[in-house]
Amino acid sequence: MNKIFALTGVVIKELYRRKDFYVLFVLTAVLTLAAGAVNFFHDEKIVRYVKDICLLLIWISSLVIAIVTTARQIPAEREARTIFPLLAKPVSRGQVIAGKFLGCWLATGMALVVFYFFFAVITGSKEQSWPVLTYFQAAWMQWLLLGIVIALVLLGSIYFAAPSSTSTISFVVVISILLVGSHLHVIALQQPEPMQTVLTFVYYIMPHLEWFYLSDFVVYDFGHVPLLKIIAATLYAAVWTGILLLLAWLGFRRKNLTT
Amino acid sequence: MSAILQTQKLRVEYRTRELRQPVKIALTGLDLEVRAGEVFGFLGPNGAGKTTTMNVLLGFVPPTSGAASLFGIDVRQPIARQRIGYLPEMTYYYKFLSAEELLRFYAKIFGLARAEADRRIDQLLKLVELESARKRPIKSYSKGMQQRVGLAQALLNNPDLLILDEPTSGLDPLGRMKVREIIQRLKNEGKTVFFSSHELGEVETICDRVAIVHQGDLKAVGTVAEISAGHPNLEQAFLKIVGFQSAHAS
Ligand SMILES: Nc1ncnc2c1ncn2[C@@H]1O[C@H](COP(=O)(O)OP(=O)(O)O)[C@@H](O)[C@H]1O
Ligand SMILES: [Mg+2]
Numbered sequence: 001m002n003k004i005f006a007l008t009g010v011v012i013k014e015l016y017r018r019k020d021f022y023v024l025f026v027l028t029a030v031l032t033l034a035a036g037a038v039n040f041f042h043d044e045k046i047v048r049y050v051k052d053i054c055l056l057l058i059w060i061s062s063l064v065i066a067i068v069t070t071a072r073q074i075p076a077e078r079e080a081r082t083i084f085p086l087l088a089k090p091v092s093r094g095q096v097i098a099g100k101f102l103g104c105w106l107a108t109g110m111a112l113v114v115f116y117f118f119f120a121v122i123t124g125s126k127e128q129s130w131p132v133l134t135y136f137q138a139a140w141m142q143w144l145l146l147g148i149v150i151a152l153v154l155l156g157s158i159y160f161a162a163p164s165s166t167s168t169i170s171f172v173v174v175i176s177i178l179l180v181g182s183h184l185h186v187i188a189l190q191q192p193e194p195m196q197t198v199l200t201f202v203y204y205i206m207p208h209l210e211w212f213y214l215s216d217f218v219v220y221d222f223g224h225v226p227l228l229k230i231i232a233a234t235l236y237a238a239v240w241t242g243i244l245l246l247l248a249w250l251g252f253r254r255k256n257l258t259t
Numbered sequence: 260m261s262a263i264l265q266t267q268k269l270r271v272e273y274r275t276r277e278l279r280q281p282v283k284i285a286l287t288g289l290d291l292e293v294r295a296g297e298v299f300g301f302l303g304p305n306g307a308g309k310t311t312t313m314n315v316l317l318g319f320v321p322p323t324s325g326a327a328s329l330f331g332i333d334v335r336q337p338i339a340r341q342r343i344g345y346l347p348e349m350t351y352y353y354k355f356l357s358a359e360e361l362l363r364f365y366a367k368i369f370g371l372a373r374a375e376a377d378r379r380i381d382q383l384l385k386l387v388e389l390e391s392a393r394k395r396p397i398k399s400y401s402k403g404m405q406q407r408v409g410l411a412q413a414l415l416n417n418p419d420l421l422i423l424d425e426p427t428s429g430l431d432p433l434g435r436m437k438v439r440e441i442i443q444r445l446k447n448e449g450k451t452v453f454f455s456s457h458e459l460g461e462v463e464t465i466c467d468r469v470a471i472v473h474q475g476d477l478k479a480v481g482t483v484a485e486i487s488a489g490h491p492n493l494e495q496a497f498l499k500i501v502g503f504q505s506a507h508a509s
Contacts, residue, residue, distance in 0.1 A: 006367035010353065017355040017396075080351040085412055088317045088345035088422075089368045092337045257319045259273065 003091050007099020008106060011073065015107050021065050028061045028115060032122055051123060055218060058115045059142065063174065066108040066146045070153040071166040073100045074252070078161070083257060094249045097154065101245060104150045105143075112139050112146075133224045138214040140230070144237035145212035149174055151244035152207075158251040174209060181210040207240045262331075263420055263451050264293035264316065269325035271311050271475075285311040287475040288325065293420075293453050298446050300466035301455040304501055308475040309455035310348055313424050317345055329420065341369070344418035346409050348425050354398035358389050358408050361397065362415060369416045383411040386441075403434055410441070421445060423454035427461060439465055459494045469493075473501045 015021070035050045077083040087093065116139045124130050149170070156166040180187065184206075188199035211233060217225060269289040272282040286308045293299045303309050314320040315327050318334050332339035352361055359380060366376035384390050387407035392400065397408060406429070413421060426442075427435040435458075442452050442465055456462050462469060463483050470480040478500045479486050483493055490496040 002370065003368050006364055010356070010364055013360075014353070014355050080354075081347065081349070082351065082353055084317070084319060084347045084350055085345065085352070085365075085409070086368070087319065088340055088343070088347075089365060089416075090337045090341040090370075091368050254321060256273075256321060258314055 003095050004099040004102060007091075007096060008103040011069075011100060011103025012107050015069060015103075020068075021111070024061050024064060025111070025114070028057055029118055031057055032118055035122075047127070051218065054119055054122075055138075058112075058119060059213075062108055062112055062115065062142065062146060063149065063171070065111050066104065066150050067153050067167050067170050067174070068163075069107060070100075070104045070150045071157050071163040071170065073104065073154070074157050075161055075163050075166075078257060087257070093252050097245060097249050097252055101150060101154055104154075105147050108146045108150070109143050112143055131218075131224075134214075134217050137225050137230060138218050141212040141214050141225075141233060144234060145209050147241045148207050148209065148237055148244065151241045151248065155244050155248040155251065158248055158255065177206060177209045178213065179210075181206065181208050208236075212237070261295055262292045263295050264291070264299075264329055264422075264453055265331075266291045266312065266315070266327045267325055269312070269315060269327055270323045271308070271315060271320060272323045285475055286315075289472070289475070289477055291470060291477065291480075293451060295451055296446075296449055297467040298442060298452045298465055299454070300462040300469040301453060301472070302457065302459070302462060302469055302497060303455075303472035304457060306474075307472045309472060310424055311475075312472075313345075313422055313455065316422060342416070342419045344413035344416065344421045346413040346421070346423045346426050349429070350409060352397050352405065352408055352412075355396055357392075357394050357396055358384065358400075358411070359393040361408065362411060365412050365415055371416065379415060379417070383414055386414075387411045403430065406430060406434070410438070414441075418450070420451045420453065423452065425455055425457075427456065427458060435461065459497055463493045471497060471500050 032054045035054050074083075077086070086096070116135055120130070120132070120135050152173070153166060153170045156170055157163065160166045160169070184203040185200055188196050188203060191199060214225065217223070266289050269286050269291075270284070271286040272284050274282050289308070289312060291312070301309050301312070311320065315322050316329060316334055317340065318337075321335075327334045329339040329343060334340075353364075356364065362380045362383065363376060366380065371379070384393050387410050389404060389407055389411065392404065397405065400408065410426075413423070421442075423442075426438050430438065439461055442454070445452055446465070466483060468480065468482055469486060471478045471486070479496075486500075487493045487496045490499060
């Protein structure tokens with residue numbers, strides 16, 4: 001376990017020393033701030049609209065951070081050949097995968113904390129309401145989703161050497177699932193066979209990332225999600241993350257690293 | 260004496276991307292045995308299969324057939340690498356870390372206790388003369404300094420077996436001498452050193468035994484004296500064995 005944490009530490013150190021995402025951070029912060037500064041005239045609709053935009057911004061920023069960071073990890077180690085002195089030490093490839101996953105996941109977690117804290121302060125100071133539990137649930141669900149995404153990207157990065165291809169493909173997959181995921185079985189019914197069966201099948205086997213998007217609760221003040229549902233979602237995310245990491249490990253385990 | 264490093268009928272084929280291309284055979288069935296406490300030179304011209312052999316020993320490349328072990332443990336198990344130090348042919352280290360941070364990271368991978376790690380890191384940074392640069396990021400290091408970082412990380416766990424892939428290539432004469440000195444010192448401490456080279460001069464002076472590979476095949480193995488018997492020196496023997504016809508030979 002210490003070996004995995006050591007790897008995790010390096011991932012996080014690289015992330016804050018590279019400073020790539022500082023721009024994204026500042027941009028998100030400034031936009032949220034600007035949105036918060038709009039004079040609402042207590043118009044319920046505009047308030048919701050602004051909150052929706054801010055939340056979307058947080059989602060996109062955190063997805064970008066998660067995907068781009070993860071896609072780079074293993075290809076960069078191979079490119080700079082740092083993977084060789086590393087794997088020449090008593091560390092298994094499974095531990096490397098685990099350490100990389102944990103590093104990327106924790107890093108995006110920290111980004112989320114900053115984003116949500118900012119969001120809460122801005123909206124709270126305007127509306128004088130502090131639905132902390134709802135924010136916490138929304139952030140937690142988003143973090144779970146990012147775990148699945150990071151595991152998926154890690155898997156992709158073992159097969160596509162170029163981080164840009166992995167990032168692009170992951171983006172398309174994740175956004176597609178978020179947009180049509182919950183409707184796919186309905187869309188399927190309108191399709192001719194064999195499309196109908198294929199899409200229905202896909203609907204049942206794909207990871208339902210859209211379940212983790214809690215913006216309605218945050219934006220419409222729906223209160224909070226029952227604890228049982230959060231636990232179920234957590235388990236669901238854990239299983240998916242586990243499956244994807246297992247596949248990543250299987251792909252990486254026997255890989256000839258010199259080609 | 261027992262074998263610390265062993266390969267048996269080791270065969271490695273590289274599959275090329277193009278389908279019609281034939282597979283590239285890097286090793287044809289290598290049998291090698293390195294015994295405890297010896298300095299073993301692994302010689303061969305470029306492309307002979309030296310790096311490939313080391314890559315199998317370190318688990319980077321799965322053998323097509325045959326087997327390889329370190330300390331009697333199959334190289335596929337990570338624990339086989341607990342007591343080795345490895346210096347790659349050429350590598351960059353994590354540029355955003357300092358030498359000290361890099362060594363501390365590797366110490367954790369080895370599972371060294373904090374105090375032991377601190378002591379060894381201080382000692383090694385002194386040995387490779389990077390003390391004054393220890394807190395600077397590696398990206399600010401010169402090429403020679405980066406190679407010395409490599410040497411330090413290879414010695415971090417006080418290994419019983421060192422695997423060095425062309426440790427002196429690309430170094431200036433002073434650097435070469437330092438590396439030779441370090442190898443000599445390790446030998447005196449009873450360590451086993453397995454290193455590849457095509458610098459025959461240095462091999463002659465420090466190796467107990469050498470092996471010569473050519474086109475993936477073991478051509479000769481023995482002491483320097485045994486191999487150079489009947490030839491003016493090791494270099495001539497080497498050239499003869501790899502089939503090079505000297506213009507001066509009559
Ligand atoms: N990843 C690879 N893919 C295809 N062929 C390779 C690869 N690595 C090495 N080779 C080939 O295998 C042979 C042995 O290479 P190598 O072990 O690097 O030799 P050496 O280290 O003795 O110079 C060479 O012909 C080389 O071209
Ligand atoms: Mg080589």
